[in-house]
Amino acid sequence: xxxxxxxxxxxxxxxxxxxxxxxxxxxxxxxxxxxxxxxxxxxxxxxxxxxxxxxxxxxxxxxxxxxxxxxxxxxxxxxxxxxxxxxxxxxxxxxxxxxxxxxxxxxxxxxxxxxxxxxxxxxxxxxxxxxxxxxxxxxxxxxxxxxxxxxxxxxxxxxxxxxxxxxxxxxxxxxxxxxxxxxxxxxxxxxxxxxxxxxxxxxxxxxxxxxxxxxxxxxxxxxxxxxxxxxxxxxxxxxxxxxxxxxxxxxxxxxxxxxxxxxxxxx
Amino acid sequence: xxxxxxxxxxxxxxxxxxxxxxxxxxxxxxxxxxxxxxxxxxxxxxxxxxxxxxxxxxxxxxxxxxxxxxxxxxxxxxxxxxxxxxxxxxxxxxxxxxxxxxxxxxxxxxxxxxxxxxxxxxxxxxxxxxxxxxxxxxxxxxxxxxxxxxxxxxxxxxxxxxxxxxxxxxxxxxxxxxxxxxxxxxxxxxxxxxxxxxxxxxxxxxxxxxxxxxxxxxxxxxxxxxxxxxxxx
Numbered sequence: 214x215x216x217x218x219x220x221x222x223x224x225x226x227x228x229x230x231x232x233x234x235x236x237x238x239x240x241x242x243x244x245x246x247x248x249x250x251x252x253x254x255x256x257x258x259x260x261x262x263x264x265x266x267x268x269x270x271x272x273x274x275x276x277x278x279x280x281x282x283x284x285x286x287x288x289x290x291x292x293x294x295x296x297x298x299x300x301x302x303x304x305x306x307x308x309x310x311x312x313x314x315x316x317x318x319x320x321x322x323x324x325x326x327x328x329x330x331x332x333x334x335x336x337x338x339x340x341x342x343x344x345x346x347x348x349x350x351x352x353x354x355x356x357x358x359x360x361x362x363x364x365x366x367x368x369x370x371x372x373x374x375x376x377x378x379x380x381x382x383x384x385x386x387x388x389x390x391x392x393x394x395x396x397x398x399x400x401x402x403x404x405x406x407x408x409x410x411x412x413x414x415x416x417x418x419x420x421x422x423x424x425x426x427x428x429x430x431x432x433x434x435x436x437x438x439x440x441x442x443x444x445x446x447x448x449x450x451x452x453x454x455x456x457x458x459x460x461x462x463x464x465x466x467x468x469x470x471x472x473x474x475x476x477x478x479x480x
Numbered sequence: 481x482x483x484x485x486x487x488x489x490x491x492x493x494x495x496x497x498x499x500x501x502x503x504x505x506x507x508x509x510x511x512x513x514x515x516x517x518x519x520x521x522x523x524x525x526x527x528x529x530x531x532x533x534x535x536x537x538x539x540x541x542x543x544x545x546x547x548x549x550x551x552x553x554x555x556x557x558x559x560x561x562x563x564x565x566x567x568x569x570x571x572x573x574x575x576x577x578x579x580x581x582x583x584x585x586x587x588x589x590x591x592x593x594x595x596x597x598x599x600x601x602x603x604x605x606x607x608x609x610x611x612x613x614x615x616x617x618x619x620x621x622x623x624x625x626x627x628x629x630x631x632x633x634x635x636x637x638x639x640x641x642x643x644x645x646x647x648x649x650x651x652x653x654x655x656x657x658x659x660x661x662x663x664x665x666x667x668x669x670x671x672x673x674x675x676x677x678x679x680x681x682x683x684x685x686x687x688x689x690x691x692x693x694x695x696x697x698x699x700x701x702x703x704x705x706x707x708x709x710x711x712x713x
Contacts, residue, residue: 466673466674466675466676467586467676469673469676470586470632470673470676470678471586473673473678473679474582474586474632476517477517477518477519477520477539477679478519478521478539478540478542478543479579479582479583479632480579480582480583480586
């Protein structure tokens, strides 16, 4: 095993085990993307082949058909305790990206998760975010407390010295646990290759395009690419100057700004 | 007296870009205490009248809102010229066009470059008007919205904002030679949202005389200006 990947894996598994030891009602979020699939695999490894807590998939109803297929196949093969969270009320009322992307994300992702947390009383969630994805994520900690409105105060986070992850004593709604925080996009792909993990076929180039990051169908844009194998993807990322989530993140920021300017009366 | 009303001029940017002309003898952050939102028209109207105008200016019709001179500190001056200030002499047509293109950008119909070229054009027009009037009246107010208009789409792009601040600093530099009392003030500051910019409470003021103000509220300048007008005119 590649020594770097071994070190990354060791640390991530320690974090996952620590989370299981510290929290009574833990769950792991799984979007079916490459990062969260790696996290599921690490959870499996941490507990010797069987993930001992539920796996939550937030279903917005707008994911790619390939994502649903991949989800169902892996859930069956890996014997996952899969919970599918949907905000049915919002979907029935016709919520879609056309009503505003920010509002759509809030209703179909955040609200669906809020309801699930309330219903199942999860006190910690494992998420597959990485520091290199976006500037704001670089400020994250491995154990990151959230209040009941999912607010994150990055200026007031517990210190994580000497790899000791402490639950804050103050009131918090739930803890976000980020075992992949120290990985890079290339690490993820190298690990996928090394462990021979299944990944969504949308990541591989077809007709000169591939998806570098997966989200909802109307809001995710493919990138021009000819990378049709993992090795080619790794090579492509090494030479690319475009951020991984460029299309997706900018869409959200653009949607946020449009809404803010509206509220200020500009439009 | 000369007032440079610089929309969205942010204290942190003034310092970051080392705008020496904007940082006069005394400068600092303003307080927007009591305002629930950093709304441009509300804040400039409040600056002019010395009281919080938030409740009196509905969002829907805010851009058409217009104060009479008697409601403002302008009444303390024998003569004045106010260029393009929201809530008083706002150039409706120019800014409506800016907002139309801004909306177009969010609807993927207009490019950033198209929008910015209009903003710069309007800015140049205001600059011409302002320097034409300089020294002709006892009070001259020049409003420049460059930092706000460019900042909304590009505040996260440091190099672009550096050019904007350099331009505003140049204007302040040209005014600086004047013996008159100079107030440089913004309605609010700005914070980055990715590449974009959202209003923030980091407003800015700067004076060419030391008054020892400490986090002054935007409404408190009314009395300061009245005192200056009474002592000088």
